Amino acid sequence: MGRVFKIEQDCQELSAEERQKQREKEARPILLALFEYLEKEQGHVPQSSKLSKAINYCLSHRNELMNYLRDGDCSISNNLAERSIRPFTIGRKNWVFSGSPAGAEASAAAYSLIETCIANKVDTKEYLEYIFTNMS
Secondary structure (H helix, E strand, O other): OHHHHHHHHHHOOOOHHHHHHHHHHHHHHHHHHHHHHHHHHHOOOOOOOHHHHHHHHHHHOHHHHHHHHHOOOOOOOOHHHHHHHHHHHHOHHHHHHHOOHHHHHHHHHHHHHHHHHHHOOOOHHHHHHHHHHHOO
């Protein structure tokens, strides 16, 4: 996987289309070899071991991992998403004061809208004003 992440680092400045082509050319063979290796090793590892669970997890999520090859805008890592929700998870004790499950759900929806605006470089205030003005 280190090699795949190195490919991503090298493709960082490319357009989404160029990045997708580079992934197909360089990362696909690495991932296919990884899955082939895991399938071969799967039968040689005790089923109750943690390694077996890791192999089975990886193999059962093959399609999801290969998905990133199809779109140059898709990230191989969820680090950006994790960083964006970090303040939310750190402050989750405060969410008990939402008053009700519906209040907590509304807070989560609002937070999701705000973080989506930030991630897409959309003016959050302007977007929320638009939504609230045009809600029916």
